[in-house]
Amino acid sequence: MPALRHAVEDSLKHIVSVTLQSQTANSETKNNIHRLLCIFAEASTLQDDRTYSISQKIVYLVMRHSDNHQARVLYEVLLNARLDIHPHSLTHFMDRFTRMGRPDLAMHVLRRIAASGANVSYETVQYSCMTLLRTRFDETEWYKTQSYLVTEMLELGIRPGIPMLNAMILNAVEAGDYQTAQAMFETARIHGIRRDTITYSILLKGAVQNLDDGLVERIMQMAEDDGTLPRNNELVFSLVVALLQIARLNDTNVVTTAHRYRAILRIYTRYCDVLPLQELGIYIDIDGNFDRAGTISEPSPKLLSIMIVSYIRLIGRSDLVLLLYHRYQELVGQNHNLIAPTAETDHLANAFLFSLGRHTATFKTCPIILRNMLEPSATATVKVAQPTVRTWSIAARSYFFHGQRAAGEKIIEMMRARGIPPNLVTWNTIISGYASLQDAVGVVNAMKGLEAAGFESSSFTLKALARIRDRNQLLDALRRAAANDNNGRSQEPASHQPIQNAHEASSHKGNESLQNQATKLNIQATDGTELMPSIEQGMYHGASSGLIDASTRLDRFRRSINEHEIASWSENDADRDFLENLEVRFETPNLLQQSSRNQTEP
16 A cells, blocks of 8 residues: 555656646646645545555645645644644745734644654744744734734744844834834844844934934944944945935934044045045145054945945045046946945936036036946946936926926936836826926926826825916816816927827837937027037037026026025925935845745755
8 A cells, every 4th residue: 555655646747747737727627736735635534543654745836726725725734734844834824924914823833843843943944933923913913913923923932043033122112112122132142142234224224213323333333243244245235324314314404414424434534445435636645643453355346336426425525526527437447446336326417417416507418427337338337227217307497497398398208218108206206397497387287297197195295286386377287288178189388298298208219329319309508509418529518608598697686585485495305305316325225035945945
């Protein structure tokens, strides 16, 4: 009889492997295979009192291709049969029940693993426990639920390793229970559980939520004490980002840009090579009192990028930012081993575009920045990032800010031509631009574009509308737009057609050069001069008189209303919205991506 059983199992294994591994099985075939395995498992209990083993590959593949109901049935059948199910296979059931939103079933599997005598502190079990602890089954009582789960896991004899520890600390931080989070961290230290970069990043998240820059300093010291620092670029980056986030969230005037930059520079210079910054012409030794750690490492591209972005915000002066940009481009073209890789993302280009686009004297550099992204230096070996939706949104903001209405409108068409759909920030930028020009019709058309793209008005949209001084004009424009929509026709000025018909441009893809697009789209300044630069000549043909007129109009507009209110609105809303995109946000560590076993076959 055992020989016959093994023969049947081998046949079943062959059918399952060939059919399910090919990914071509239809639903009926999968259902039949699920039924076959259940019959085979149930038959095993009828032969004798022996416990039989079963191919773990069969169990995994059938469970993986089952729906939720079938997965539960399969688990119950295997549970009642006298079959030896490996703990590794049981963890796959545990993960499946977790994704189903059934923590009770997941814990039932964990209890069975513990009862089998298996090592419940095994890495695979740890990752399944981590996944269970990081899944929120009830948004209102989730932390209490997770606390119950932790208690039962500990009672089962599970000794938390770093995956579980990180999940437990992160839960406490997200629940605002910082005392418990720090207590668990200290307990791990006492019991010799080595903390990793993720552990410290989680604590830094708590420091950000508490606006506690002193805690950042203590975390840095603890990381040094246990050897996590120095030579850990990822943690240095997290430390820098945490301080930037705390400064941003702290809305008092005490935290100045210079103070913030000095704080992150102190961390950077302690652990990383300052030569790349010095080669850019960035002045390093602000107060001549920076400590250096024993071992200095080369900065990662993202760490170097955030330092440069912060320096751009610090110096403020457009002429110095322009010099920095030219030096940066020079080093990228020379394939500097540390600086050139920063051009592979849009962060630095966006920062330069934002800063230089705010000032009349350097506004003419904006199209050059776009050109350098679209057609990078032939000598550059890195893959220079193309303009993203964020880049185009910043460019549109700059054009509208300087009164270049036509150029701002054409940005939408250029994005569409390159297959980049405008996002909510883009549309809000256009709306704000029209509002700053007191163009109610343009505002309404842009709002229609926003809605047609599937977005809803945000608080930023409403604040932009508030900038229209003549509310009656805005209401009239809204009424006319509604009437035209009902009549299925448009009577808007031709100057607004690029915005009004932006959706039609989405079907046009192209890889034309920036010069060809500028010619095709006829981007011009107020005096008719082409705004986008000639690629071949590499120079700006901008209209100085147009820019002066725009600046004069903008100054006159600001003087005619509450200047303080407009300045405050620009800094606290518009600028902050863009600056949040230029500096990397402090993200919650995704512990679930750390699992090396995530749905792998036995």
